[in-house]
Amino acid sequence: MAENTKPYVIGVDLGGTKILAGVFDEKLTCLGRAKSSTKAQRGAPAVIERVARCVQDAIDECDLTTKQIRALGLGAPGAVEPESGRVLFAPNLVWEDVPLKKELEKRLDIPVFVENDCNIQTLGVWDKELRGKPRHLVGIFIGTGIGAGLILEGKPFAGFNRTAGEIGHMILEVGGPKCGCGNRGCFEAVASRTALFRKIQAGVKDGHKTLLTDLLGGDLKDLRSGDLRKAIKRGDKFVEKVVEEAAEYIGIAVANVINLLNPEVVVLGGGLLDALEDEMLAIIIETAHDNAMQGTDKGIEIIASRLGDDAGITGGAVLARRETK
């Protein structure tokens, strides 16, 4: 199979709420994409069917056919066994041991490669944005939840049970706020979008004044990350303080990563960070350097990714390309 007859690869970002598929050329330029809701509650076979349809939509959008696609790389939100392409467990999808690679290949007739979503986002940032330069990279993605991907010695690192990078449940504050996982003081419980929204809603109940209630009503039901940015820009001191505190926690988590793993670059992404980069990044960087042990953080870069929502599909495309080189 000559490479130039099949120059295109596909990246898929399979999340708990939405599926994103993108078609990429050899230079990793995205030619077109498609989006769909996940409908996880319908069960694994239905979700896999939706992924296949989303992929076909993206191919069709680019006026291509599956015959021109070399391979597909997919990021799944959970523990993945890349060799078999099985999703071992994915709490957000309520999946346990799903043979995703096999099922998708049957439907699409394209070679499929599967990885954990944060690993694949980190791979995308590493390869496309950083040109594969850093030998050790940690990607931290802050959205509804918090996860990380690791590139060590120039290669993705997954660990014994393939769950390395579960930084969202690193405990930063023994006895701190309760986390969805059942423990207390996890990174995710103090700095995810969920944690921030909870803090703001609790603050409003306690009588704190915020412009957000003018924007959205007293129950703040449809609160989004972008609303926090708007409120801060209009001078909302309460929201500013909550966001700054979250940025400090993120900085401490970054310091912990620097102390333990000493990566060359820490890259930050995810929906919350993307929306509030101007408000958070400088505080994160300062706090991280303040809390890293002296001498360990010399020359280490802490940056925000420019890939935004495309990190997942880009990483999928990178994986597909790497596996079929």
Place this chain on the structure above:
Amino acid sequence: MAENTKPYVIGVDLGGTKILAGVFDEKLTCLGRAKSSTKAQRGAPAVIERVARCVQDAIDECDLTTKQIRALGLGAPGAVEPESGRVLFAPNLVWEDVPLKKELEKRLDIPVFVENDCNIQTLGVWDKELRGKPRHLVGIFIGTGIGAGLILEGKPFAGFNRTAGEIGHMILEVGGPKCGCGNRGCFEAVASRTALFRKIQAGVKDGHKTLLTDLLGGDLKDLRSGDLRKAIKRGDKFVEKVVEEAAEYIGIAVANVINLLNPEVVVLGGGLLDALEDEMLAIIIETAHDNAMQGTDKGIEIIASRLGDDAGITGGAVLARRETK
């Protein structure tokens, strides 16, 4: 140089207070050892001279000569550049950029290899005690301070500035007790020997009753880890509680490591752990599994090393052997 004419290797453990040197045969059996105080305050050249003398004492103790020694591996308490054998910085020795390998080779006429002390202890445990089996191993050493060494993908991992494994300054409790590094809530500030002794001394001042004051007098000046064990065995509830709390913090730190790195084995060592293994290990294991994210800790072993004080010299011997194979 035929291997069988020089079958012996030397391991050296260079600490802030003492130097330990051991001669090992091909089966990694220790044939003899020597010990000396470090006298760090005399400066690097004097300390290097003391290391060389300690090594010669160990060789002499075994009725050997330096001509029969193939190589020497040394663990230093700080950041090390293994290629050049330079100690980049070592706070406990007050060293900055010391060409240790070059200086020792000049004095001993044996090839010298230098690594960070926690890395070398982990290497010793991995090779001799665990027969090199785990693909991913984290060694955590709890004594006056706390440090870790990482074996990832079957190889020692050091990171960008060669300081990976600085787990003692991982923040577990934002705003917690002050640490020697200037930050608050570091692992070392809540679970090292120093932290435990400080807590006990503060408790005594606050009027807590403990058998330790009967043993050592009211100021507890000469307190040692073994005294804590003795007090607990005699029913000292205050000391028992302090030690149990420290074990819980260690368990949380182990959970953080499992979440982030997902190693196959976590091995615990160091003076405090060695002295209080019966009192601490079960609590550490239980807390670690309670706090690791569900699904991440399956099949992961958390064990105590059997090498005790010999972990450093054994690791040095392993390094010397690996480098001259």
